[in-house]
Amino acid sequence: MSPTLLAEFRAVVGEQGLIWSPEELKTYECDGLTNFRVMPLAVLLPTTTAQVQGVVRLCHRERIPFVARGSGTGLSGGALPVEGGVVISLARMKRILEVDLPNARMVVEPGVINLEVTGRVAASNYFYAPDPSSQSVCSIGGNVAENSGGAHCLKYGFTTTHVIGLEVVLPDGAVVNLGGNTLDAPGYDLAGVFVGAEGTLGITTKVILRIVKRPELIQTLLAAFNTANEAGSAVSGIIAAGIVPAAIEMMDNLAIQAAEAAVHAGYPNCGGLLLVELDGPIAEVEALMVQVDKICREHGASEIRVAQSEAERMVVWKGRKAAFAAMGRISPNYIVQDGVIPRTALPEVLDEIDRMSAETGLRVANVFHAGDGNLHPLVLYDRRIAGQEHAAEKFAEDILQLCIDKGGSITGEHGVGEEKKHMMPKMFAEPDLQTMQRVRCAFDPLHLSNPTKVFPRPRMCGDTPGEYHAHPLETSGVAERF
Amino acid sequence: MSEIIQPDSAQALAQALAEANAAQRLVAPRGGGTKSDWGNPGARADIVLSTAGLNRIIEHAWADMTVTVEAGCTIAHLQKTLAQHGQRLAIDPLWPENATIGGILATNDSGALRIRFGSLRDLIIGMTIALPDGTIAMSGGKVVKNVAGYDLPKLMTGALGTLGVITQAIFRLHPLPLTAKTLSANLPTLEAAQALMLAIQDSQLAHSALQLRVATMAVDILFEGTEAGVASQQAFCSTLANFQESSPEVWKAREQLWPAEGADIIKFSVLPSEIAQAVSRPKAHDCVVQATGIGHAKLKGADLAALRRQVESGGGSFVILTPSALDAWGSPGDTLTLMRAVKQQFDPNQILNRGRYVGGI
Numbered sequence: 001m002s003p004t005l006l007a008e009f010r011a012v013v014g015e016q017g018l019i020w021s022p023e024e025l026k027t028y029e030c031d032g033l034t035n036f037r038v039m040p041l042a043v044l045l046p047t048t049t050a051q052v053q054g055v056v057r058l059c060h061r062e063r064i065p066f067v068a069r070g071s072g073t074g075l076s077g078g079a080l081p082v083e084g085g086v087v088i089s090l091a092r093m094k095r096i097l098e099v100d101l102p103n104a105r106m107v108v109e110p111g112v113i114n115l116e117v118t119g120r121v122a123a124s125n126y127f128y129a130p131d132p133s134s135q136s137v138c139s140i141g142g143n144v145a146e147n148s149g150g151a152h153c154l155k156y157g158f159t160t161t162h163v164i165g166l167e168v169v170l171p172d173g174a175v176v177n178l179g180g181n182t183l184d185a186p187g188y189d190l191a192g193v194f195v196g197a198e199g200t201l202g203i204t205t206k207v208i209l210r211i212v213k214r215p216e217l218i219q220t221l222l223a224a225f226n227t228a229n230e231a232g233s234a235v236s237g238i239i240a241a242g243i244v245p246a247a248i249e250m251m252d253n254l255a256i257q258a259a260e261a262a263v264h265a266g267y268p269n270c271g272g273l274l275l276v277e278l279d280g281p282i283a284e285v286e287a288l289m290v291q292v293d294k295i296c297r298e299h300g301a302s303e304i305r306v307a308q309s310e311a312e313r314m315v316v317w318k319g320r321k322a323a324f325a326a327m328g329r330i331s332p333n334y335i336v337q338d339g340v341i342p343r344t345a346l347p348e349v350l351d352e353i354d355r356m357s358a359e360t361g362l363r364v365a366n367v368f369h370a371g372d373g374n375l376h377p378l379v380l381y382d383r384r385i386a387g388q389e390h391a392a393e394k395f396a397e398d399i400l401q402l403c404i405d406k407g408g409s410i411t412g413e414h415g416v417g418e419e420k421k422h423m424m425p426k427m428f429a430e431p432d433l434q435t436m437q438r439v440r441c442a443f444d445p446l447h448l449s450n451p452t453k454v455f456p457r458p459r460m461c462g463d464t465p466g467e468y469h470a471h472p473l474e475t476s477g478v479a480e481r482f
Numbered sequence: 483m484s485e486i487i488q489p490d491s492a493q494a495l496a497q498a499l500a501e502a503n504a505a506q507r508l509v510a511p512r513g514g515g516t517k518s519d520w521g522n523p524g525a526r527a528d529i530v531l532s533t534a535g536l537n538r539i540i541e542h543a544w545a546d547m548t549v550t551v552e553a554g555c556t557i558a559h560l561q562k563t564l565a566q567h568g569q570r571l572a573i574d575p576l577w578p579e580n581a582t583i584g585g586i587l588a589t590n591d592s593g594a595l596r597i598r599f600g601s602l603r604d605l606i607i608g609m610t611i612a613l614p615d616g617t618i619a620m621s622g623g624k625v626v627k628n629v630a631g632y633d634l635p636k637l638m639t640g641a642l643g644t645l646g647v648i649t650q651a652i653f654r655l656h657p658l659p660l661t662a663k664t665l666s667a668n669l670p671t672l673e674a675a676q677a678l679m680l681a682i683q684d685s686q687l688a689h690s691a692l693q694l695r696v697a698t699m700a701v702d703i704l705f706e707g708t709e710a711g712v713a714s715q716q717a718f719c720s721t722l723a724n725f726q727e728s729s730p731e732v733w734k735a736r737e738q739l740w741p742a743e744g745a746d747i748i749k750f751s752v753l754p755s756e757i758a759q760a761v762s763r764p765k766a767h768d769c770v771v772q773a774t775g776i777g778h779a780k781l782k783g784a785d786l787a788a789l790r791r792q793v794e795s796g797g798g799s800f801v802i803l804t805p806s807a808l809d810a811w812g813s814p815g816d817t818l819t820l821m822r823a824v825k826q827q828f829d830p831n832q833i834l835n836r837g838r839y840v841g842g843i
Contacts (some may be wrong), residue, residue, distance in 0.1 A: 068549055102680055102755040103775075125686075128542045154626075160633065161604050176816050181797045182602075182751040183776055184590065184640070186811040187840040188821050189723025192636025196629050234544060242568060242657030260734035280688045280824055340625040342546040361741040372627040373546075409628040416630055428620065435611075436632040442820065454631070466707035 001041045004061060009044060009086075012054035017092070019043040020367035029352050031072040031079040032134075036418050040081035041068070046264065047092045049167065049175060049205040055088055056203065057173035059459045065451045068203045070110060070142030073134040075336055076417030078146060078198045082452050088203060091143045095122055097206070105164065105181070106209045110141025114148075125214040129156035132413065133321040141204045147196030149413035151247040151320070154371035155279075156212065158413075159243070160195040167206035168194060171444040181208055193439055198415050199450040201443040215279035218246070219289055220313045222301040223296040224270035228366060230270030232346040234299035235370045238276065241295060243288055249275040249320050254330065255365040255378070262326035265319025268303050274318060274370070323367045324378065331363070331380035333389070335396045338414040339403035343373040352402055353377060360395050362388070374412035375403070401426065416454045424456055435458055484510070484527050490535035492610060492618055496659045500616030502529050502833055508831050509614075511643040513554060513585030516577045516679055520803055521591055521642050522810045533584050536649055539563050541571040547655040548558040548607065548624055553584030553648045555574060564655060572656040573601035574691075576737050584648040585633060590640030594691035594733050597774055599656060602639050608652030609635040611645075614829045618649070626654045637824070640832070644839045645828040659690070659706030663685030666728035675701050676758040678723050679773045683754065685722075687715050692773040695735050696761055702732045735770045737778045742804045746781045748789075778803075811840045 001019070010018050011167070018481035019025060020042040024068040029037040042475055043063070046052045059066045065085035072079050081087050081335055106117060114135040117128040131150035132138055138148070143159045144166065156162075165179035179191035187363035223229040231250050238245065251259065251273045260267055267273055278285045289306065293458060296304055341349050350366070357364045365378040377399050381392035400410045400423055410423045433455055433461050441461035443449075451458070489495040502509050510527035512518060512536075533554035540550040544567035551560055557571075557578035564570050574593035575586045586592075586608075592601040599605065608622030611634070621634035638648060669675040674693050678701050682692055688711075691704035703719065705712045719725045739747055745768075752760045753777045761769055761777065771777030774796075781789075790800040790812050802810045814821065818841040824831070825843050837843075 057644050098754075101684070103753045104683065147633070149627060149629075156602060158627070158629075160636070161600055170820070174819075176820060178817060180799075180815065182753060182799060183774055184749075184751050184799065185815065186799050186801055186819060187814045188641055188645075189590075189603060189636045189639060190571070190817055190820060190823055190824075192639070193633050196633050213684065213686060215688070240545065240548065242660065244656065280707075281686065281711050281715055283714035284688065284707050287708040287710045340627050342543060342548070344543070344545045344626060365633055369627070373625055374627045407624050409623050409625050409630050411630050412625075412627040413629060420630075424631065427623075431617045432619045432621060435613065435617060436621060436634060439634070439637065439824060442823035442827045 002397050005058070006042065007139070007270050008058055009042060009055065012058065013044050013046050013051050017045040017047065017051070019045070026331060026355045028069065028081060031069070031074045031077060033075050033077040033080070033417070033419055036077045036080050038081040038083060040085060040087040043087045043089055045089045045092050049169065052088065052203055052205050053173050053175055056171065059086065059448055060446070063446065063448070065227045065448050066449050068141070068145070070139030070145070071113070071137050073138045074142060074146060074415060074417065075338070076411065076415040076419040077452070078223065078415050078453060080415040080418050081224070082450070084414050090139065093205065101126065104213070105209050106211055108140055108207050108209060110139060110204045111206065112140045114138050114143060116326070117211070117341060121211055126211045127214055128209060129162055129212050130159045133324065140209070141205055143193050144204050144207060145197070145199045146413070146415040149374070151249055151369060154248065154369065155244055155246045160192065162210045163191060163195050163207060164210055165208035166191050166204055168202045169205055170202045171446065171449040173432070175205070179208070198417060200440060200453050200454055202449055215281045217285045218277065218279040218313065220275060220277045220287050220307045220316055221289065221292060222267070222305050222307070223274040223276065223301040224268035225272040225274065225299070225301055226270065228350055229347045230300045231274045232350065232370065234274060234296050234301065236343065237295040237299055238292055239371070241248060241291060243292065245276050245278040245371060246337045247275070247277040250368040250370040251320065251323065252366040254363060255323050258326035258330045258365060259319040259323050261329040263319050263322050265315050267319060275316060289386050290399045324376070327365060327380065332384070333380045334381065335392050337375070337377045337379070337399055338411045339375045339377070339400050339408060341373045341375065341403050341408035345406040345408070346370070346373065349375070349402060349406060352400060355409035356395060357458040358400060360391055362392055362395055369412070373408065397423070414426045418453055419453055421456045424454070484530045486530045486532060488532040488535045492536065492612060495536065495647060495649055496616045496618050498531060499612050499614050503614040503831055506831060507833065508836050510835055511584070511588070511647045513582030514556060514577070514580040516581045517585060517589050517591070519805055521835070522812070523805070523839040524835060532649060533582060533649070538820060540542050540650065542567065543624070545551035546627070546654060549655055550624065550650065550652045551583055552663065554582050557581050557583065557586065565658060569655045570658050571605065571653050573602060573605060575735065585771050587639050587648055587651060588641065588643045593736060594693050594772055596773060597692055598690040605653050606635040606651055607654050609638055609648060610650040611638060611647060612649055613646045614831065614833050622652065624652055642835055642839050644835045644843055646823060646834070656658045661712055661818065662706045662708055662710050662730070663706065663716065664702060664704050664728050664730050664732060665716060665725040666700050666732060667723040667725040669699050669701060669723065672696070672699070672758040672762055675699055677784050679757070680755060681722055683773055687718065689715070690732065692733070694757065694771045695732065696769040696771070698733070702728065704733065736778050739768055739770070739778055746784065746786060746806060747778065747803045748781065748786070749776065749778050749801045749803055750793055750798060751776045752793060752796060756796060760798065763789060763792060814840045820840060
C-alpha cells in the first residue's frame with residue numbers, strides 16, 4: 001500500500017486504529033478456520049460508524065476489497081482476508097447503546113460479545129436467545145454476518161429471528177438503516193437478506209436486538225443409549241409426540257469421551273447420549289418431562305437423569321459446548337463439519353458415516369443438534385502422517401455430499417465462507433446462485449465487500465438487461481419509471 | 483380488460499413471464515385475490531398471472547415437520563391437510579379459506595400467533611420463484627436450519643410480487659396444541675389495558691397470542707399446551723386482571739374490520755410501550771392491536787396524513803390497506819435507493835406490479 005494511502009487511512013482511524021507491520025498482521029491472516037491464510041495489506045480498527053464509513057469510502061475510491069472481522073471465531077473462513085485487501089475489525093465498537101426492557105429490545109455495537117448481551121439483562125430475567133458454542137468470545141456483528149444458531153435455536157430461532165433492525169455501511173460508503181425499531185417496516189426485508197450474507201453486502205455498525213424473558217423453569221435431561229441410532233429414534237419419538245424442546249443435543253461415544261476428558265461433565269459412558277432441555281411454565285415442563293422420560297425409556301435408554309440444580313445443568317452444557325475443543329484430547333488434528341439433514345435421515349446417515357470411517361480408517365466423533373438435524377461430525381486425523389490430512393478433507397466433503405443427497409444442506413450455522421463455496425454448485429443449480437447474486441449486485445456492484453466468499457463464480461454486475469423500451473403507459477404519463 | 487393467464491406448472495408460469503417481459507407487457511400476479519387492492523393502484527396490468535393452477539401440496543414431511551406447497555394452495559386447505567398428522571403452519575392470516583400461500587407471503591400477512599411463533603419470515607425455510615426473464619430459482623431448502631446462500635425467501639416475503647412470482651414455498655411446521663384456551667379481561671382505560679399487556683409480556687407466561695380490542699377495551703390472551711400448563715397459567719392470569727374464559731372468535735377481530743364500507747383500514751406498527759398513545763390519537767374504536775405493537779384500525783374521516791406523521795415520527799409505520807388518495811406505504815426510510823437497485827436487478831423492465839410498491843416501485 002502506498003504511503004499516501006496509508007496516511008489517508010491513518011487520518012480516518014488514528015495511529016491506534018491502524019495495523020500494518022507484518023508481525024502484527026499475522027494475527028489477522030486467518031479466522032477460526034486455520035488452514036486458509038492470507039496476509040491483509042492492513043488492518044483498520046474503527047471506533048465509530050463515521051470511521052467505518054471513512055475507511056469504506058477510501059476502499060471504494062481505490063477499489064480495495066475489504067473484509068469485516070468480529071472476534072475471528074468463524075469456522076468457514078468468512079473473516080479470512082482477501083488478496084490485496086484490508087481487514088476492518090469491529091472489535092473496538094463494543095458499546096451496549098440502549099436497553100429497553102418494556103419493549104424487549106437492546107441496541108448494541110457489532111463488537112459486543114454475544115454473552116455480554118445476556119449478561120446485561122440477566123438480572124431482569126431476560127436473555128439473548130442465539131447461543132453459538134463460542135458465545136463467550138464471538139461478537140454480535142459476526143453473529144449477524146453468519147446468522148449464527150446454537151443449541152437453543154430449535155425453539156427460539158436463529159440470529160435473524162432476533163434482529164429487528166441494523167445500521168449498515170454499504171460497500172460504497174453510504175450508511176443506511178435496514179428494518180427498524182418497530183416490526184414490519186414498509187419495503188423489502190433488506191435486514192432479512194443482510195443477516196447471514198457473510199459480510200458480502202456491507203458492514204454492520206449497529207444492531208437492534210430482540211431479547212427474551214427467561215422461562216419459569218428450565219430442565220435438562222440426560223439419557224444414555226447403547227447406540228447413537230437408538231438415541232436418534234428417541235428424538236423422533238419426542239418430536240412425533242408434539243413436544244418442541246428448547247434443545248435436543250446428541251453425542252456419540254467418541255464425543256462423550258473427549259468431553260469427559262476435557263471438562264468432567266459426568267456423562268455416562270454410552271454409545272449415544274441425548275441431552276433434552278425443556279423450558280416454560282413449571283406445570284407445563286413437569287408434565288412434558290414425564291413424557292420425554294417415558295419416550296426415552298421406550299427407545300431403550302439405559303440411564304436417565306435430570307440435572308438437579310442450575311450448577312449441574314451448567315456443567316452438562318459445558319461438556320456439550322466444549323466438545324469441539326475437547327477433540328484435542330483424543331486426536332492431534334480434526335476437521336469440524338456442519339451438515340444438515342432432514343432428521344428422519346439420521347439413522348442411514350450415521351450408518352453411512354460409520355461405513356466411510358471404516359473404509360478410510362479415520363475416526364469420526366459425532367455431535368449433533370439432533371432436534372433440527374444439524375450434524376457436527378468431527379473427522380479426526382494426524383497431520384504428521386503423510387496423506388491423512390488430505391484423506392480427512394475428502395472424508396469431510398463426502399459427508400457434506402451425503403447431506404445434500406439426503407435433501408439437506410452443507411451448512412446449518414457455520415456459513416459457506418471460503419471453505420465450502422466450491423460445494424455450493426452441488427447444492428444449488430447455477431440459476432439459483434445467479435439469482436442470489438443479483439442481490440449482491442444491488443448492494444455491491446464492484447465486489448468490494450468480502451468479495452471471494454460464498455459464491456464460487458461471481459456474477460458480472462455490469463450485464464445490461466437489454467435495451468429499454470418505454471411502456472406506452474409511461475410515454476402517456478400514466479406510469480413512471482425511475 | 484387484462485388478459486388472464488393460469489399456468490399449471492412453474493415452467494409454464496416462467497415461460498408466460500418471459501414472454502410478457504419480452505413484449506414489455508405489465509403483469510399482476512394473483513393468488514386468491516383477497517388482498518389484490520393492497521398497495522398503490524399502480525399501472526394497469528396487461529396480464530393477470532394466476533397461481534390457481536399451482537395448488538398442490540407437494541410433500542408433507544410430517545416426521546421432519548416441514549411442508550412443500552405450491553403458491554396457489556389456500557391456507558385452509560393446507561392447514562386441513564397438515565392437521566391429519568397433528569400439525570399446522572403456525573400462522574393465522576386473513577381470510578384463510580381464500581387466501582393463498584403465495585398471497586400471504588407477498589403481503590407478509592400474519593396475525594396474532596406471531597407473538598409466539600414469529601411471522602412468515604420466521605417460518606419459511608425455502609422458496610422457488612420465477613423471474614421476469616424466465617429464470618426459475620430456488621433458495622433455502624427443506625431443512626429448518628440452513629445458512630447456505632442468501633436468504634431470498636425473506637427478501638420475497640412482503641415484496642408484493644414486485645421482484646418475482648412465488649411458485650413454491652417450504653415451511654417449518656409446529657404441532658397442533660394439545661389444548662387451547664382463550665381468556666379475556668375488560669379494562670377501564672387504554673392505559674390500563676396497555677399496562678396489562680406489558681405486564682404479561684414481562685411475565686413468564688408462555689402465551690400464544692395477546693391482543694387488545696379497543697372498542698370493548700378487552701385484552702385477549704391465548705394459551706396452548708398441556709392441560710396442567712394451561713390451567714396454571716390461567717390461575718396466574720387471574721392475579722393480574724379479571725380474566726374470564728371467552729371464545730376463540732375474538733381472534734377474528736382483525737378480519738372483522740372488513741368490509742371497509744367507505745372507511746379507511748390501516749395497519750400500523752409502533753413500540754409495544756406506545757400502543758395506548760398511538761391508539762388514543764385517532765379515537766379509533768374499531769381497532770385491534772397485538773402486543774407486538776402491530777395494529778389494524780378502521781377509521782372514518784380521519785386525517786390519515788397527520789396520523790401517519792405522528793406514528794412515523796416515533797419510529798413506527800402506517801400503511802393504508804384500502805384505496806386512498808395518499809400513498810399506501812408511507813416513508814421508506816433511507817433505503818429507497820437500495821430497494822430500487824434490488825428491483826432493477828430482478829425486474830429491470832418493471833413489469834411486475836409496476837408502481838404499486840414502496841416509493842413507486
